[in-house]
Amino acid sequence: MPVSHCINCGAELAAEHRHCPGCGTERWTPPQENSSSRPPPGAGSQPFGPAPPRPAAPPRLRWLPLLFAAGAVFWLIQLVQFAAIVAAPTGRDELRQALTNAGITKDVSTVLAVESVLVFLLEGTAAALHAAAYYGLRKFRAWGWIAAVIVAAAWSLVLVGVPMLILLLRRTTRQAYGVS
DSSP, X not given: OOOEXXXXXXXXXXXXXSBOTTTOOBOOOOOOOSTTTOOOTTOOSSTTOOOOOOOOOOGGGTTHHHHXXXXXXXXXXXXXXXXXXXXXXXXXXXXXXXXXXXXXXXXXXXXXXXXXXXXXXXXXXHHHHHHHXXXXXHTTOHHHHHHHHHXXXXXXXXXXXXXXXXXXXXXXXXXXXTOX
């Protein structure tokens, strides 16, 4: 006879145990096979069976998550490059000189610190949104589609994202990601 375990704490149950000796949870037994208690087609035999498989992505959408993964990598590279410039004394001096050449003469160090924080926040947010769009689109989650729309809307400010925004807002794409 196969070994049985408690569904609550995982303790091993002997064949005669009706309740778990460790936590007292009643032993789970599968429903009896008859016409009235038969599970619906596709349902698992366990109380918490696996979710039904999601349909495969339409062929024209399989590349979509990879585009956002590339965007996440791009923004992470930009973030690391800027961090390297700010961390190096020569880089900070060049940034101070650029701010002075731009006409900022008072408290250049404070302006540099504020600018650095803003750049880190913007590039970090861009990387996080791209990563969320990648993961969510790959797993066919509605929030992934939403993150992708936000990214594409930001891209549309430079006209690059307009075709992507049009693709994302099509009915077939929205339905593929569970957004109606």
